[in-house]
Amino acid sequence: MKNTSIYFFFLLSTFLTSCVNEVKEPLLPDHLIPKEQMIVIMADIQVIEAYILNQKLKSSQKKDTSLLYYKRIFKKNEVTKVQFEESLLYYQEDLPELKKLYTQVITRLNELKAKNEEILMEMKADSIRQDSIQEAERILDSLNTLKDTIFAPQ
Secondary structure, three states: OHHHHHHHHHHHHHHHHHHOOOOOOOOOOOOOOOHHHHHHHHHHHHHHHHHHHHHHHHOOOOOOOHHHHHHHHHHHOOOOHHHHHHHHHHHHOOHHHHHHHHHHHHHHHHHHHHHHHHHHHHHHHHHHHHHHHHHHHHHHHHHHHHHHHHOOOO
């Protein structure tokens, strides 16, 4: 009876330990891209995706050039496509952290948008100034011409 109890206990413990869902930590990729750099890359990808979609809507371009843009993003950030994909899979394992990551991507996109709008406003102001200078030069030229005709010896 004692052997049967030990045998039964051993089977029961083996069965119970095999049924427990083991929570595993995601495997850390060999070349994990740091979060700060992932934010930059993911924001760049969003900008490129919007640009590509806009180009497709504007024209009847059938050629897909998106891979070229992705290659440029990865080259600019000195990462490979595989590194990016592995890092993204790693970050996707922790959904609350992934949500924080995407929140930071959105923040970066908003900052880029604000900077872009600021540059556009400066360009518009420069254009208005340039137009005003050209208009003032035109008026001065016409006044000089008028002055020459009024005071010209007859």
